[in-house]
Amino acid sequence: MLYSKASFDANQWNDWRFHMENLIRTKDQLAKWIEVTADEEGAIEAIADNYLWMITPYYASLMDKHNIHCPIRRQAIPHLDEMRNKSAGDIDPVGDTLNMKTRRVIHKYPNRVVMLVSDTCPVYCRHCTRKFHTTDVRGTYFKEGFDRSYDSDFAYIRSHPEIDDVLLTGGDPLFLSDGKLEHIIRTLREIPHISIIRIGTRYPVFLPQRITEEFCSMLSRYHPIWVSTHFNHPVEITDEAAAACDRLLRHGIPVQNQTVLLKSVNDDVEVMRSLVKALVGIRVRPYYLYHCDNVTGVSHFSTRPCWQRGSGLKERSPFVLNGTL
Numbered sequence: 001m002l003y004s005k006a007s008f009d010a011n012q013w014n015d016w017r018f019h020m021e022n023l024i025r026t027k028d029q030l031a032k033w034i035e036v037t038a039d040e041e042g043a044i045e046a047i048a049d050n051y052l053w054m055i056t057p058y059y060a061s062l063m064d065k066h067n068i069h070c071p072i073r074r075q076a077i078p079h080l081d082e083m084r085n086k087s088a089g090d091i092d093p094v095g096d097t098l099n100m101k102t103r104r105v106i107h108k109y110p111n112r113v114v115m116l117v118s119d120t121c122p123v124y125c126r127h128c129t130r131k132f133h134t135t136d137v138r139g140t141y142f143k144e145g146f147d148r149s150y151d152s153d154f155a156y157i158r159s160h161p162e163i164d165d166v167l168l169t170g171g172d173p174l175f176l177s178d179g180k181l182e183h184i185i186r187t188l189r190e191i192p193h194i195s196i197i198r199i200g201t202r203y204p205v206f207l208p209q210r211i212t213e214e215f216c217s218m219l220s221r222y223h224p225i226w227v228s229t230h231f232n233h234p235v236e237i238t239d240e241a242a243a244a245c246d247r248l249l250r251h252g253i254p255v256q257n258q259t260v261l262l263k264s265v266n267d268d269v270e271v272m273r274s275l276v277k278a279l280v281g282i283r284v285r286p287y288y289l290y291h292c293d294n295v296t297g298v299s300h301f302s303t304r305p306c307w308q309r310g311s312g313l314k315e316r317s318p319f320v321l322n323g324t325l
């Protein structure tokens with residue numbers, strides 16, 4: 001009998017630490033949740049020396065147990081195309097390394113910076129824009145451990161009064177403890193010219209139990225805080241995800257969503273319509289939709305633009321962007 005959410009005690013299931021202690025990292029562990037196909041098994045072996053993979057039990061519980069075309073499986077389980085297309089694309093298509101000012105600060109636009117605070121995620125999206133930084137076994141922009149001093153990162157931001165907006169991302173910032181995150185946020189809040197602090201996280205999608213009351217309460221001490229998350233398919237909008245977003249919203253933290261257009265995941269008008277309606281239903285703003293970046297190992301997710309596919313959309317929608325922050 002394959003595992004499902006019902007296989008677990010509610011106290012276990014609702015405790016995010018249980019999921020982090022039981023991350024799925026092997027084919028045998030995955031086979032407890034779904035019927036792993038020969039292609040998936042082959043891909044897991046083929047990527048082993050190149051790319052990491054890891055899945056929370058919660059996210060595995062959303063997978064179709066028998067259908068390899070499941071949008072959750074496609075986002076989280078390695079695919080042979082990651083290796084077949086390894087010569088295509090760029091390991092840094094959005095120019096992070098060109099605009100890296102310190103170990104963690106990327107300053108690409110005048111008033112805003114990205115601060116990379118992690119290179120780890122609880123699930124490694126196969127389509128990650130920063131695949132080199134997060135998933136590539138030889139990658140990471142940090143070069144050495146990510147827990148080194150933040151002094152030079154904060155000093156750079158302090159010395160640039162034109163910066164008023166900081167996006168904490170990675171990897172996933174919520175991989176850090178609440179205490180470490182609070183230290184980072186408090187230090188930023190003490191810089192007079194910083195107005196907006198945003199957190200980019202896929203925990204509402206991968207492990208919504210991590211969005212605890214205590215975490216939300218901590219964030220609410222440092223307003224204005226915004227959360228940007230990344231739902232790609234309506235299957236991801238579960239009761240747990242809705243409750244996590246509600247906790248953030250009740251603490252005054254606006255939640256907006258960025259969706260990546262992914263071949264055979266959500267490149268379908270009805271899927272996208274359902275996703276947007278479901279997001280609005282849980283009061284998460286569908287903020288933007290962007291094309292998959294031209295990342296090495298990711299090209300199998302690329303879609304042709306909708307205006308070339310006869311989707312019924314005659315013109316390029318301004319809602320569909322290229323690139324990411």
Ligand code: SF4
Binds near residue numbers: 120124127128172202
């Ligand atoms: S959660 Fe974000 S940073 Fe992490 S693997 Fe997915 S897209 Fe990349």
